[in-house]
Amino acid sequence: MTTQAYPTTWRRPPQIIKNHHWRLALQVGILVYLVLAVSTVDVNWARVYEGLERGQRFIMGFLQPDFTSRWKDISQGLVESLTMTLTSTVVGVLISIPVGIGAARNLTPRWIYYFCRAIIATSRALQEIIIAIFFVAMFGFGPFAGFITLSFATIGFIAKLLADDIEEIDAAQAESIRSTGASWWQVVNYAVQPQVMPRLIGLSLYRLDINFRESAVIGIVGAGGIGATLNTAIDRYEYDSAGAILLIVIAIVMVAEYSSSYLRKFLQ
Amino acid sequence: MTEISHYSQVWSHRSPRGRLMLWVGWLALVALFVWCWKLMTADTIWFFVADAPKQAADIGSRMIPPRWSYLPELMQPLWDTINIATLGTIGGVIMAVPVAFMAARNTTPSATILRPLALFIIVASRSINSLIWALLLVTIIGPGLLAGIVAIALRSIGFVGKLLYEAIEETDVTQIEAIEATGASSAQVLNYGIVPQIMPAFWGITVFRWDINIRESTILGLVGAGGIGLKLQASLNTLAWSQVTVILLLILATVVLSEWVSARIRHAIL
């Protein structure tokens, strides 16, 4: 057997789009889009150049944060953010439980199901910041509007996952409890609760984490918390205070993430 | 039926100590909640809270009917918003890839210096919302699309970097070992052993993040970073609630559409 009979070239066959023309069209399409998209970005380079000095000051502020001169505002903002986070998570989770059960197809009548799913969809579709704008307009400036915002956002998050979980629970277990002649409440208590409880606790801790991060943002539109303090600091070009706030936020998020993963492991 | 009275009448599935701990835990949570509530509402003006339903009804009545004639004016900002999200995602992914390789235990060039640095970049980027990045960048490089793109890119580094480095750490070691055994250089091991294994994860993460970025870029305009959020801000400032309705419905439609597109693409890849 000689090697002469075999071809000397090999090309990797295309993996996803097999048709040559479609592939070419897609590549050209992507290229055209990128050119168009980049051309819409109108950059004022003189302004950017001017900004470099400010950028440098911000990085310096990040490296040498100033915790002291605005400490009163910072601590006030932190207290608002932390209290807002906890209360909104607790209230949000408590409301999520009935909404989540209501949104589980296997437990509730049709009309309740659609009603609860509608609540969840609204809460998920709108971002926290947009919800915050409305609640600030309704409840006035301050952490109370933030608390309502985060509670509402928590409902969309927890109730959706809870409802999906309940829909996925082992139907055989629920069936076996039902067959003993249990009422609806007893089915929920004995068959559903033990199966979804550990996950509910895990989700709540995860949401606590998210709510803190969000509480640092919604202050920008007037809903209180550390975000408001940060907004003021940046508006005043006090980059060393802003750096301090950002470092505190990063540190709290790190601690929260670490301890919530530890707690979740401990509880399961 | 034989005598059953010698069995205990009380049954519980937790030890008394466990039950006590549980109750103490719940009690502590309730106390913490009450304390936090007190602190938080110290400065709340309850008159405004009580007035809220009236305010809501007022805003609601102004929002309807939506001013549909405003829609054409929104097309250019919408296009900008999509560009912010797409270009920001591309930029973020380009920066996230080296960070992910530095952060993954099995590919990091130095576990003592570069790995902690990469992990810090990931945490810092993840903890700071894109709106805050935008707020900063608008004061640094001025208002406009560029600030939005960079904000989205900076926020994406952490998300993409974290998921990608986890994917790198989960690669199958024997496939990499087999490539090493052929006498391949480390660049070749990366190219043949690691990259093919993480490719599906890479595209999935990228498209997923793009979907999230579309959502986030709709509001960046609130702080001046371009896109449809600028129009939202302008309408809110002039209390033009009927325009706000149109903008929100358009954002909603865009988000739903991008979610559908990303689900389709991810389905096609995996």
Added chain:
Amino acid sequence: MLTLSGLSKTYKTGDTALADVTLTVPEGQILGLIGPSGAGKSTLIRCINRLVEPTAGEVTLGKVNLVGLGKSELRRQRRRIGMIFQEYALVERLTVMENVLSGRLGYVPFWRSFLRKYPGADVQRAYQLLDRVGLIDHADKRADALSGGQRQRVGIARALAQDPELLLVDEPTASLDPKTSRQIMRLLTEICAERGLPAIVNIHDVPLAQQFMQRIVGLRAGRVVFDGSPDELTEATLTTIYGEEDWNEMRRGDEEQAKAEADARERMEALAQ
């Protein structure tokens, strides 16, 4: 010719995997390495191409001592040693052809491997090898689309693409059914005979080893406890290698398998009539 002298490996945990192993494998010899799991078989063959770093001793292939080589020199020497793995270890998401060509990675510069532009001679060789293992029609398929036996054939082709002077084979049949196992072992021994290629084969299955190997080395707790031809492998020596219980356990498992195979054969014959 491969010579191991005084090869030892102690892991960081303090476990001694290999203790003072000395062996010589002459040109063209197929050596079966048997022993209970944990005896150090895998460690032994990984110490040869230094996927595992030996703690002491020498590994000499031809005239070169592989222990103590620098990184780039080690890469050049690894080209001379082909390796075949238990779970095939193909890069699942690459095509069959790319997997075979990856055997040439030590020979080509990075840009060629990155652009998949291998020299013509390499591509021809790869096609020839795929033809030899009976997979030429599958060249453009992705590796994860193949069956276990086919994947192992690709693994063999990849190892041969290196133009090796030695084959290291780690449990080649552990993930295959008995029939495919025999086919793979037959292919392996044929190819080694064609090229006069020496090979070290880790093998769990004693009857399979006796059928295909020219020489058998028994390893127990990191030490060589048997070295001889397959005929010399008696009940007593197997007991020294595996220990009383393990050996009986294994034999029983093997009997069951033999019975099952015989049963299947009978049924096939009955169907054929």
